[in-house]
Amino acid sequence: MEQEFRKVSHHAILSEVQELQEEHYRLIQICATTVQEGYEILYTFGKGYDEVQVKIHTDVGEHVQSISRFFPPAWLYENEIHDLHGIEIDGITLDFRGGLYRTKEKAPFAHKEVKEGK
Amino acid sequence: MSSRSVIPFGPQHPVLPEPIHLDLVLEDERVVEAVPSIGFVHRGLESLVSKKDFKEMVYVAERICGICSFGHGFGYCDAVEHIMDIHVTERTDYLRTILFELSRMHSHILWMGLMADAFGFENLFMDTWRIREKVLDMLEAATGGRVIFSILDVGGLRRDVPDDMLKSFLPVLDDIEKELAIDIKTFLNDSAVKSRLCGVGILTPEQVETLGCCGPFLRGSGVKRDSRKLGYAAYDDIDFEIITSNDCDTYGRTFVRAYEILQSIKIIRQAISKVPSGEVMVPVKGFPQGEHMTRLEQPRGEACYYVKANGTRFLERMRVRTPTFANIPALTETLQGCDMADVPILIVAIDPCISCTER
Numbered sequence: 001m002e003q004e005f006r007k008v009s010h011h012a013i014l015s016e017v018q019e020l021q022e023e024h025y026r027l028i029q030i031c032a033t034t035v036q037e038g039y040e041i042l043y044t045f046g047k048g049y050d051e052v053q054v055k056i057h058t059d060v061g062e063h064v065q066s067i068s069r070f071f072p073p074a075w076l077y078e079n080e081i082h083d084l085h086g087i088e089i090d091g092i093t094l095d096f097r098g099g100l101y102r103t104k105e106k107a108p109f110a111h112k113e114v115k116e117g118k
Numbered sequence: 119m120s121s122r123s124v125i126p127f128g129p130q131h132p133v134l135p136e137p138i139h140l141d142l143v144l145e146d147e148r149v150v151e152a153v154p155s156i157g158f159v160h161r162g163l164e165s166l167v168s169k170k171d172f173k174e175m176v177y178v179a180e181r182i183c184g185i186c187s188f189g190h191g192f193g194y195c196d197a198v199e200h201i202m203d204i205h206v207t208e209r210t211d212y213l214r215t216i217l218f219e220l221s222r223m224h225s226h227i228l229w230m231g232l233m234a235d236a237f238g239f240e241n242l243f244m245d246t247w248r249i250r251e252k253v254l255d256m257l258e259a260a261t262g263g264r265v266i267f268s269i270l271d272v273g274g275l276r277r278d279v280p281d282d283m284l285k286s287f288l289p290v291l292d293d294i295e296k297e298l299a300i301d302i303k304t305f306l307n308d309s310a311v312k313s314r315l316c317g318v319g320i321l322t323p324e325q326v327e328t329l330g331c332c333g334p335f336l337r338g339s340g341v342k343r344d345s346r347k348l349g350y351a352a353y354d355d356i357d358f359e360i361i362t363s364n365d366c367d368t369y370g371r372t373f374v375r376a377y378e379i380l381q382s383i384k385i386i387r388q389a390i391s392k393v394p395s396g397e398v399m400v401p402v403k404g405f406p407q408g409e410h411m412t413r414l415e416q417p418r419g420e421a422c423y424y425v426k427a428n429g430t431r432f433l434e435r436m437r438v439r440t441p442t443f444a445n446i447p448a449l450t451e452t453l454q455g456c457d458m459a460d461v462p463i464l465i466v467a468i469d470p471c472i473s474c475t476e477r
Contacts, residue, residue, distance in 0.1 A: 003410055027330050028413070029422050029439035044411060044422065049348055053411065073330035073447040080443075083157070101157030101476075108162055 003053060005042065010056040014065050020045050020052065021070040030077035032085045034109050039087055058087065060111045066091040086110030122150070129158050133236050133462035136472035144458060152453035154446060160476040164436050171431040172198055172406055173272055182438060183474040184265045185228060188221040189416040190438065191270040193423035196350060198272050201408040201427055206400060210274045212393040215352040216284070217260060217269070219382040224253040225417035226375045229469045230305065233372065236466045237314040242304055249297050256287050274399035284390045291383045302376045315369040319452035319464045322366055329448040333419020333441045334378065335468055338371035340364040345415035356388050368467045405429055416441055418469045440474040
C-alpha cells in the first residue's frame with residue numbers, strides 16, 4: 001500500500017497537529033532529514049493502527065515551532081533533532097538546550113554552515 | 119520542609135547494562151524529578167547511508183543492537199522492499215516470523231533475568247538465562263549466529279532453514295515452555311517478588327497513550343495494541359491474542375512479558391506447521407527510489423524504520439525510532455514520586471536498550 005507523506009508549510013504545522021490532537025491521534029515519531037536546501041522534518045501520528053505522515057521543509061537557520069504543548073513526548077524528539085541536526089526549535093516544554101546528547105561532535109548531522117556557526 | 123538534593127544515577131550503575139544518565143532530584147528518599155541525558159554510546163550508524171549501499175546497510179541495521187538485531191534487519195529490509203516493490207516469498211515470510219519470535223523470546227527471557235537481578239533474586243536470574251541459552255542455540259542452528267544473524271537480505275533470506283531443523287525445534291520449545299512455567303510462577307506469585315513490583319510505577323491507560331508508550335509498557339497498562347496486528351510477514355495468517363494487564367504497574371509489565379514468551383512459542387508452533395515450501399530469495403533489480411516508513415513490533419515495543427532513496431545505490435536517509443526512545447518520557451514520569459530504592463526497578467521495567475536508542 002502506498003504511504004502518503006503530506007507536505008505542509010512549516011508555518012502551518014501547529015494548526016495541523018492541533019487538529020490531529022483534537023482527533024485523538026498520538027505522536028509516533030519525529031524524524032529530521034538533512035537535504036541539500038535545508039531540512040525535512042517528518043511527523044508520524046497514529047490512531048489505533050492507522051497512521052498519518054506530515055512533512056515540513058525548513059531552510060538552514062530557520063526556526064521551527066515545537067509541537068510539545070500538543071503532544072508532550074515531542075520534547076524528546078525535538079531535543080534530539082536539535083542536538084543531532086542543529087535545527088532550532090522554539091517552545092519545547094522541556095528544553096535541554098543542546099544537553100540531551102553528549103556527543104563529541106556538536107550537531108553531527110547538521111549542514112556545514114551550522115557546524116561552522118555561520 | 120525537607121531539603122532537596124540531586125543524585126546522579128548512571129551512566130555506570132550495577133543495574134544498567136548500558137549507559138544512560140539521570141539526574142534525580144530527591145526530597146529525603148523520594149524522587150521529585152528525573153532529568154535524563156543520553157549520547158554516551160551514540161555511533162551515528164544512520165549516517166553510514168552515505169558510505170554503505172542499500173544492501174550493505176542490512177549489516178549496519180543488524181548491528182544497531184545485539185538483542186534486537188533480527189528486528190532491526192527485518193524492519194530495514196521491509197522498508198526497502200516496499201519502495202522497490204519487492205514481494206518476498208511466502209516461505210520467507212514464515213521463516214522471518216519464526217526467527218522474529220525466537221528473538222522476542224530470548225529478549226524477554228533476558229529481561230526477566232535482568233529484572234530478577236535488579237530485585238536481588240540471583241537464582242531466578244541464573245535460571246532464566248540458562249533457559250535463554252536454548253533459544254540462542256536454536257537461533258545459532260538456524261542462522262549461524264547467536265547475536266548478529268546476518269541471514270536477512272533485501273528480497274528474502276541468505277539461507278534457507280530446512281524443514282527437519284524446524285521440526286527439531288518443537289521438542290525444545292516444549293521443554294522451554296515447561297521450565298519457564300516454573301520461573302513465571304515465581305515472578306507472578308512469590309510474595310517477595312510481588313512486594314517489589316506491585317503498585318510500583320503506576321501509569322493509567324490514558325497516561326501511557328498521552329506519553330507515547332509502546333510495547334509491554336503500553337500493554338501492561340491495559341491498552342490492547344500490538345504492531346504485529348498490522349499483518350507484516352506471516353502474522354496475518356497466525357492466530358494470536360494481544361496480551362494485556364490491567365494492573366498498570368511493574369507487575370503488569372512483568373505479566374505481559376512473561377505471557378508473551380509463552381505466546382511466542384505458540385506462534386512458532388503454528389508457523390512451523392504452516393510453513394510452505396519454496397525459494398527464500400527473489401531477484402532484486404535496480405536501486406531504490408521513494409520513501410517508506412515501516413512499523414513493527416520489536417520485543418521492547420513498536421519500532422519505526424524510515425528510508426528515503428533517490429534511485430542511486432546509496433539511500434538519502436535511514437532513520438530508526440526505537441521503542442526505548444519512545445518509552446523515555448514515560449520513564450521520567452514514573453520516576454516522579456517514587457522511592458529512591460525503586461529507581462533501578464523502574465528503569466529495568468521499560469527494558470531499556472540504549473544501544474538501540476542511540477544508534
